[in-house]
Amino acid sequence: MSKLINDEFKNDPRILQAKKLLAQTLSEYQDKITAVKPCDPQFQDIYQQCIDLLGKRRGRPLYFPYLASGIGNGPLVELADGSVKYDFITGIGVHYMGHSHPKILEACIDAVLEDTVMQGNLQQNIKSIELSDRLVSSACANGADLKHVFLTTSGAMANENAFKIIFNRHAPASRLLAFERCFTGRSLSTAQMTNKPEYREGMPEVLKIDYVPFFDEKDPAGSTEKAVKTLSSLIEKYPGEYAGMTFELIQGEGGYYPGEQNFFVTLMEVLKKNKIAVMIDEIQTFGRTRELFAFQTFKLDSYVDVVTIGKMTQVCATLFSPDYNPKAAILSQTFTGSTTAIYACLATLDEIQNGGYLGPAGKIEQLSNYFRVKLQNIAEKFSKKLKGPFGMGAMIGMTVFDGDLETTKIFIQELYEAGVLCFLAGKNPYRVRFLMPMAGVSKEDIDHVSRIISAVIEKLNKD
Ligand SMILES: Cc1ncc(COP(=O)(O)O)c(C=O)c1O
Numbered sequence: 001m002s003k004l005i006n007d008e009f010k011n012d013p014r015i016l017q018a019k020k021l022l023a024q025t026l027s028e029y030q031d032k033i034t035a036v037k038p039c040d041p042q043f044q045d046i047y048q049q050c051i052d053l054l055g056k057r058r059g060r061p062l063y064f065p066y067l068a069s070g071i072g073n074g075p076l077v078e079l080a081d082g083s084v085k086y087d088f089i090t091g092i093g094v095h096y097m098g099h100s101h102p103k104i105l106e107a108c109i110d111a112v113l114e115d116t117v118m119q120g121n122l123q124q125n126i127k128s129i130e131l132s133d134r135l136v137s138s139a140c141a142n143g144a145d146l147k148h149v150f151l152t153t154s155g156a157m158a159n160e161n162a163f164k165i166i167f168n169r170h171a172p173a174s175r176l177l178a179f180e181r182c183f184t185g186r187s188l189s190t191a192q193m194t195n196k197p198e199y200r201e202g203m204p205e206v207l208k209i210d211y212v213p214f215f216d217e218k219d220p221a222g223s224t225e226k227a228v229k230t231l232s233s234l235i236e237k238y239p240g241e242y243a244g245m246t247f248e249l250i251q252g253e254g255g256y257y258p259g260e261q262n263f264f265v266t267l268m269e270v271l272k273k274n275k276i277a278v279m280i281d282e283i284q285t286f287g288r289t290r291e292l293f294a295f296q297t298f299k300l301d302s303y304v305d306v307v308t309i310g311k312m313t314q315v316c317a318t319l320f321s322p323d324y325n326p327k328a329a330i331l332s333q334t335f336t337g338s339t340t341a342i343y344a345c346l347a348t349l350d351e352i353q354n355g356g357y358l359g360p361a362g363k364i365e366q367l368s369n370y371f372r373v374k375l376q377n378i379a380e381k382f383s384k385k386l387k388g389p390f391g392m393g394a395m396i397g398m399t400v401f402d403g404d405l406e407t408t409k410i411f412i413q414e415l416y417e418a419g420v421l422c423f424l425a426g427k428n429p430y431r432v433r434f435l436m437p438m439a440g441v442s443k444e445d446i447d448h449v450s451r452i453i454s455a456v457i458e459k460l461n462k463d
Helices: 005-010 013-030 041-058 102-112 126-139 155-170 188-193 220-237 261-273 339-354 363-381 405-418 443-462
Strands: 068-073 076-079 084-087 118-120 148-152 175-179 208-212 242-247 277-282 306-309 316-320 335-338 386-392 395-400 423-426 430-434
Touching: 013 068, 013 102, 084 443, 102 339, 118 339, 126 148, 126 316, 126 339, 148 155, 148 335, 155 188, 155 242, 155 277, 155 306, 155 316, 208 220, 220 242, 220 261, 242 261, 261 277, 335 339, 363 386, 363 395, 363 443, 386 430, 395 405, 405 423, 405 430, 405 443
Parallel strands: 175 208, 175 242, 242 277, 277 306
Antiparallel strands: 068 076, 076 084, 118 335, 148 316, 306 316, 386 395, 395 430, 423 430
C-alpha cells in the first residue's frame, strides 16, 4: 500500500532521532532547574532595560516584571534575569502542563513539522478534525447535546461566537443576561458583559446586558431566591427580548466564587421555560474540577446549549447543540488556531483524560485539596491575616489582610520577589488567586510554595 509523503517524512529515522535528541537535551538542562533562585546581578541591567522597553512599546507597564528565558521545569520557570520562580498563576491559567513539559515539546515538534504555522477555515489539517471530534465527544460524554464545535484563537472570540450563535437562534431578541461580578473577556461585546465599568470606559454600548446576583454560600436558599426573583422580574420587564444567559459556574476574575448545582438548576429551569439559551463560559473552569467540564461536575448536562472553553486548551472553542447550529454564514475567521496550539491541546487532553486527573480521587482534587489544607494551616497560624482558601477544584483563592487593593497588590509583589507568581481577583474584598500547572506540580512543590507564602505573610505582618 502506498503511503503519504507526509507519513514517510514524519517517520524518517532522522526525524525520530532528532526528536529523541531534543527531548534528551531538554531534560538534561531542565535538571538544572530545581528550586527558587534570586536573579543573577550580571543580567539585572539588561533585564530591566527589556522590561522598560516592553512597557514603553505597550504604552503601559507590565503587572509584574516577568520575562521568561524560555525554559522551565514543571512549575519552576527561569526568567531572563537568571532567577527561578514558582509559577502558580501560569499566564492566568494557560500553562496547565507547566514549563517545558516533555509531552508539549513532542507535540510542538510534531506541529512545526507540519506545513503551515496557522490553521484556518480554508486550511485545516487532520489534527484539527481529531481535536474537534475529541472536544465534542468529551462534552457529550454524560448526555449533553453539544454536537458541534467552532475553534478560535481567544476566549473573547469564543464568547463572541457564542453570543452570535445565540442571537441568531433567538432573533430578534436583543438582550443578554449575566451574573454580577462576571468576566467574559475584553472585546467590545464581551467587555460590555464583563461586570466592570472601568474595563469599558469610553466605549459605546454595543449590547444590552442585565445582571442577576450570584450565589452566596453563606445564604444558599436566600441567594437562590433573590437570583430567581431578579431573573423573573427582568424576563417580565423585557418579554421575548432575552436571547441567552451566560454562566461562569465558578466566578474567576470576579474573585473565585463557586455556585451550587441547585442554584444553577433553579435558574436554568426558568430560562428553559422562557426559551432563553443557557451558555456556559468555561474559559477558566475547563480542566480544573473533577470532570473535564465544570458543567459535568455540576451535572448540568441536560441544560447546556452553548459552552465556551479556552486558556489551558491553547485553542479556544465554542461548542453548541444542533438546535443552535446557525443556518446563516455568521461564523468564520481566518485563523482557527496555530498548528502548535492544536497539537498541544490534544497532548493536554491526553494527559488529563488518561493520566488520572479526573474523578473524586483524581490528581486535580488531590493536589488542589493538598494546597487548600496548606493555606488553611497558614490561615490558622496567622489568624485574620489570611482568609480562605476560596474557590473550587484547581481555582484557589484567598484574601490577605483586609483584602484592600493596596495591601493585596503589595502581597502579590512581595510573593513575586520571594519566588512565587500569583495574581489578583475580585473586588471588595480583593483576592489573591492561584492557577497551578496541574500536570507539572507535585506535593513537594506545594510545600515549598506554602512555606514562601507563610514567610511573606509573616514579613508583611511585622512591617
Ligand atoms: C471566564 C472567562 N471568560 C473569558 C475570558 C477571556 O478569554 P481571553 O483572555 O482568552 O480572551 C477569560 C479570561 O480570563 C475568562 O476567565
